[in-house]
Amino acid sequence: MSNATAIHCEKLTKHYFIGLKRQRIEAVNDVSFEVKSGEVFAFLGLNGAGKTTTIKMLLDQARPTAGRAYLFGVDAARPEARLKVGFQPDLPNFYRFLTGYELLDYFGRLFGLPRPERNKRIEVLLKQVGLDGRRNEPLKGFSRGMLQRIGLAQALINDPQMLILDEPLGGLDPVGRYDLRHIIMDLKTQGKTIFFSSHILEDAERIADRAAIIHQGKMLACGTLTELQAVESGWQVEIEPVDIQETNWLLDSRGWMYKTETGIRIIDIPDREGMNEIAARAAAGSLRLISITPKRRTLEDAFLAKVEG
Ligand SMILES: Nc1ncnc2c1ncn2[C@@H]1O[C@H](COP(=O)(O)OP(=O)(O)O)[C@@H](O)[C@H]1O
Ligand SMILES: [Mg+2]
Secondary structure, three states: OOOOEEEEEEEEEEEEEEOOOOEEEEEEEEEEEEEEOOOEEEEEOOOOOOHHHHHHHHOOOOOOOEEEEEEOOEEOOOHHHHOOEEEEOOOOOOOOOOEHHHHHHHHHHHOOOOHHHHHHHHHHHHHHOOOHHHOOOEHHHOOHHHHHHHHHHHHOOOOOOEEEEEOOOOOOOHHHHHHHHHHHHHHHHOOOEEEEEEOOHHHHHHHOOEEEEEEOOEEEEEEEHHHHHOOEEEEEEEEEEOOHHHHHHHHHHHOOOEEEEOOEEEEEEOOHHHHHHHHHHHHHOOEEEEEEEEEEOOHHHHHHHHHHO
């Protein structure tokens, strides 16, 4: 585990015991993964999957029942592990009567930033999250989207190397999601590591380098987006028949789905054997190949397959 590893979790486990009968809730079970420095990592799962509990263990807000976590190589149970980390909680519950500016100033003081530096950072951050013009309004008048933005600015006050964001895109309208995704991508280009949780797969598809899928406390899959999506479900092939009769006979006898557009057949070919057949016919000159497109599953397909399986 090097410094290039931003997060390292080893068999992280959290069980809660509730009620008089001490009923056991296995919120997180044996979860291991790594986040590399500089990457955008999506932590995906349905509501109740164990995302927030995992994040709490990374931040030492919950003690693991078993297992360990490290931030930049430092045991997450030690306070210095979080010096370079900014955190945006799910549903930030901020002091409603503070203005955006005052909130950031408050967190800046918590981090011991001297006033001139605080002022400088707050200026930069308010611009970065697009709240420059609203700095003197109290948070109680903020929309959900504005609260998410000020929450992100708050997480950035100590100029952290890594951001841990719990459902940063939750409850936002499409424009809000778009804006926040762009802010996250900007932070990545500044070299920051971003770990965010979401139950919305589209978010990961658009901005994450890698993702993990957690379900009922267990890790189902972890990998690059291409790896998670790359299960081939066949190919779409466009051909132009040279020998129309032979081509039609081939398509009908194979039972492949196809449609015809201005003489071109667009065919769904489910397997490699079918691809070989098409290639052989093309080589023999009875049809011309125009295009071959592998059909990849969307992350949503992959997710549903994992969750159901
Ligand atoms: N403090 C707690 N006490 C008891 N059960 C909890 C506590 N926190 C979370 N849980 C349970 O652990 C599971 C995972 O919750 P959570 O980590 O919040 O999921 P997520 O953030 O993915 O929606 C849920 O079943 C939840 O009810
Ligand atoms: Mg949660």
